Structures are given as structure tokens and as C-alpha cells.
Amino acid sequence: MRYLPTLALAALLLAAASPAFAQSTSIQIEKPWARATPAGAKTGAAYMTIENKSGEPDRLTGAASDVAKTLQIHEMKVVDGVMKMREIPGGLPVPAGGSVTLKPGGYHVMLIGLNKALKKGEKIPLTLVFEKAGKVSIEVPVESVGAMHSDMPGMGHMDMK
Amino acid sequence: MHRRYLIVAAMSAFALVAAAGLGLAFFGVNEGPKLKSGVAAIGGPFTLVDDTGKAVTERTLAGKPYAMYFGYTFCPEVCPTTLFDLSRWIKALGPDADKLNYVFVSVDPGRDTVQLMHTYLSSFDKHIHGYTGTPEQIAKIAKEYRVYYKKIPTDDGGYVMDHSAMIYLMGPDDKFVTLIRYQEDDASAVAKLRKLAAMASAS
Numbered sequence: 001m002r003y004l005p006t007l008a009l010a011a012l013l014l015a016a017a018s019p020a021f022a023q024s025t026s027i028q029i030e031k032p033w034a035r036a037t038p039a040g041a042k043t044g045a046a047y048m049t050i051e052n053k054s055g056e057p058d059r060l061t062g063a064a065s066d067v068a069k070t071l072q073i074h075e076m077k078v079v080d081g082v083m084k085m086r087e088i089p090g091g092l093p094v095p096a097g098g099s100v101t102l103k104p105g106g107y108h109v110m111l112i113g114l115n116k117a118l119k120k121g122e123k124i125p126l127t128l129v130f131e132k133a134g135k136v137s138i139e140v141p142v143e144s145v146g147a148m149h150s151d152m153p154g155m156g157h158m159d160m161k
Numbered sequence: 162m163h164r165r166y167l168i169v170a171a172m173s174a175f176a177l178v179a180a181a182g183l184g185l186a187f188f189g190v191n192e193g194p195k196l197k198s199g200v201a202a203i204g205g206p207f208t209l210v211d212d213t214g215k216a217v218t219e220r221t222l223a224g225k226p227y228a229m230y231f232g233y234t235f236c237p238e239v240c241p242t243t244l245f246d247l248s249r250w251i252k253a254l255g256p257d258a259d260k261l262n263y264v265f266v267s268v269d270p271g272r273d274t275v276q277l278m279h280t281y282l283s284s285f286d287k288h289i290h291g292y293t294g295t296p297e298q299i300a301k302i303a304k305e306y307r308v309y310y311k312k313i314p315t316d317d318g319g320y321v322m323d324h325s326a327m328i329y330l331m332g333p334d335d336k337f338v339t340l341i342r343y344q345e346d347d348a349s350a351v352a353k354l355r356k357l358a359a360m361a362s363a364s
Contacts (some may be wrong), residue, residue, distance in 0.1 A: 002322035005196065007199070028233055032208050035237070035238070037241070037243065038244070038282075038283075038284035038285065039280045039281060039282045039283050039284045040234065040235070040280035040283075041234055041235075041241070041279050041281060042235055042272075043235050043236070043237040044163070045238050046235040050313050058225070070244075070317050070319075072315070072316070072317070076239070078326050078343050081326055081327050081340075081342065082309050082323055082324065082325055082326065083236075083239045083323065083324055083325075083326040084313075084323045085237075085238075085313075085321050085323075086313070087315060087316060092163055101258050104238055104242070105238075108237065108238065111237070112319065139351060143282065144245075145241050145242070145245045146241075146242060146246065146249070148242075148327070
């Protein structure tokens with residue numbers, strides 16, 4: 001009888017810890033967010049910081065989600081006033097023991113063929129595919145259309161520039 | 162001897178003229194209003210259809226200054242951000258907002274139908290009108306406004322568009338006034354729009 005609370009606590013701890021096992025041990029995703037989409041829009045973008053805790057370089061080669069038909073890893077640039085967006089050939093490298101940040105004006109995961117509008121406050125499922133670490137599944141909160149970075153608590157206020 | 166000096170002098174003179182010309186072109190591009198003198202004008206006649214299905218031409222906009230932005234609805238970042246920014250700036254203008262017209266012109270007529278433009282713009286300030294048209298009509302307006310756009314095929318058989326990412330501010334006389342660049346800060350953008358609104362009152 002006296003063991004019951006201890007057992008319950010152990011079960012609770014296990015349950016709490018299990019989502020962590022869903023993530024790869026070498027790759028960690030920090031501050032993921034996606035941009036809310038205007039009505040009728042067929043594309044969206046997701047951003048995040050990818051940390052590679054392993055001693056080997058890795059590469060983000062693809063992504064999948066229930067909310068869109070195709071996902072691609074893109075780089076976007078404004079060169080001489082012209083917006084250019086390209087798929088990154090071979091995927092996005094994540095250096096050993098380092099990190100890479102996907103953010104507006106740079107890299108993003110592009111969601112193509114959205115089957116529903118992404119609404120602020122929702123969360124969308126996203127599975128990232130890495131060359132070495134394999135699949136990493138995360139939930140991505142949706143921020144405002146005008147958001148320029150994650151608006152999660154404790155990360156400063158949203159700067160809508 | 163004399164001839165040699167003559168050549169050097171001629172070359173220096175040429176270099177000076179060339180440099181001056183380059184300088185002019187440089188300032189012409191960077192300082193919008195100077196474009197009026199010399200360099201070919203931005204803007205001109207067009208025929209398109211707005212997001213309610215009505216035919217529109219340059220005369221639809223005549224008499225009021227306007228802000229014109231070229232983009233496409235398939236755009237995941239720059240276009241929604243710009244239209245969202247513009248929506249906030251329109252709100253910041255208060256009553257002055259009504260002194261201007263605001264137009265979002267599609268550079269992707271293949272995908273941007275009248276209906277899609279209308280649906281898309283329902284997410285932004287109601288002052289912003291959407292224009293689309295046939296590929297030829299879009300090519301014509303892009304040429305008139307010196308807008309760059311290019312279809313880039315993607316691996317999945319689709320395509321994205323490279324396109325000019327700035328907002329054109331045009332006077333009530335349909336003459337180019339200045340640009341708002343992508344991610345320009347709020348204070349500067351609103352000041353430019355306010356100045357443009359003042360041109361409406363003055364005319």
C-alpha cells in the first residue's frame with residue numbers, strides 16, 4: 001500500500017518523459033513556429049532552430065505533414081529588391097555540435113498544397129527527416145501572419161516589423 | 162606630342178561624362194523622384210480585372226495617389242508579410258488612409274484567379290484591391306512599372322515566382338514618387354504614405 005504513491009509517481013515520470021523519446025537523441029528542435037496563412041493561400045512556411053548534439057554533421061533532407069501535400073526545404077533571399085526562393089539542393093546541413101536556424105528572410109520549410117488554412121493559436125504536426133538522425137516528429141504552433149519570429153512565452157514580445 | 166595630350170584630354174572628358182551618366186543613373190534608381198527627369202518613367206496604361214471581376218485600367222486609379230505591390234498568393238513569406246505590414250500602415254494612417262488607393266497586382270495569372278485574389282485579400286485591410294489578368298496583360302503592366310518577375314520550376318512539377326518585392330508609391334498624376342522596401346521600418350513607411358496622402362489633398 002505504501003508503495004502505491006511511489007508507483008504512481010514513477011508512472012507519471014515515465015509518461016512525462018516518453019515524449020522526449022519520440023525525438024532523436026542527436027537532433028533537437030527549438031522554438032518551432034509556422035506563419036498563419038491568409039484565406040485561400042495554398043502555401044505556408046515553418047521555422048525553427050535545429051540543434052545537432054552529435055559529433056557528426058547531419059542534414060535536413062525533407063519533411064512531411066498532414067496539413068500539406070508537399071513539403072520542401074527552401075532558402076529565400078531578397079537580392080536587389082527581387083525576392084528569390086529556391087529549394088536547397090541536397091537538403092540543409094546541420095553542423096556537428098552546432099545548429100542552424102530557419103527564420104524569415106532565410107531558410108524555411110515550405111508547405112505546399114495546404115489542405116486547410118493555418119490559424120494562429122493552432123498546432124500543426126510536422127515530421128522532419130534527417131540524413132543520419134532519421135525522423136523527428138514535432139508539433140508546431142501557428143503564429144500571426146505578420147510574425148517575424150516565434151511568439152512563445154519567455155522569448156520576448158513579438159516584433160511585428 | 163600635342164596629339165597625345167589631345168587623346169588623353171578626350172579620354173578624360175569621356176570618362177567624366179560617363180561617370181556623370183552613371184552617377185545620374187545610380188541616383189535615378191535610388192532616389193525615386195529624380196526618375197522623372199531623364200530615365201524612362203515608371204507606370205503607364207494597363208487593362209486588368211479587379212478581385213470583384215470588374216475591368217480596371219490606369220484611369221480607375223487616376224486622380225488619387227496610390228500604392229502598388231506586385232506579388233502572388235502562392236508566396237509563403239514576402240507577400241503575406243508585405244500585405245500584413247501594409248494593412249497595419251493603412252490603419253496607422255487613420256482618416257488619411259482613404260486619400261490613397263492600394264493595389265496588389267498578381268504576377269502569377271496562371272494561379273491567381275479573380276476569386277482567389279478576393280478570398281486572399283479578405284485576410285488583409287479592406288482598402289487593398291487585387292488585380293489580375295491574362296499573362297499578356299500582366300506582362301504589360303510589369304513592363305510599364307519596371308517590375309521583374311520570373312517563373313522558376315520546382316522539383317515537384319510546380320513553380321514559384323521570383324519578383325520585385327517593393328511597394329511603388331505613385332502620385333495623383335500617375336507619376337512615380339518613391340518606393341517602400343521589403344521590411345522597411347514602420348515609421349519610415351507610414352511617413353512616406355502620409356506624404357503621398359498630402360499630395361492628394363494638395364491636388
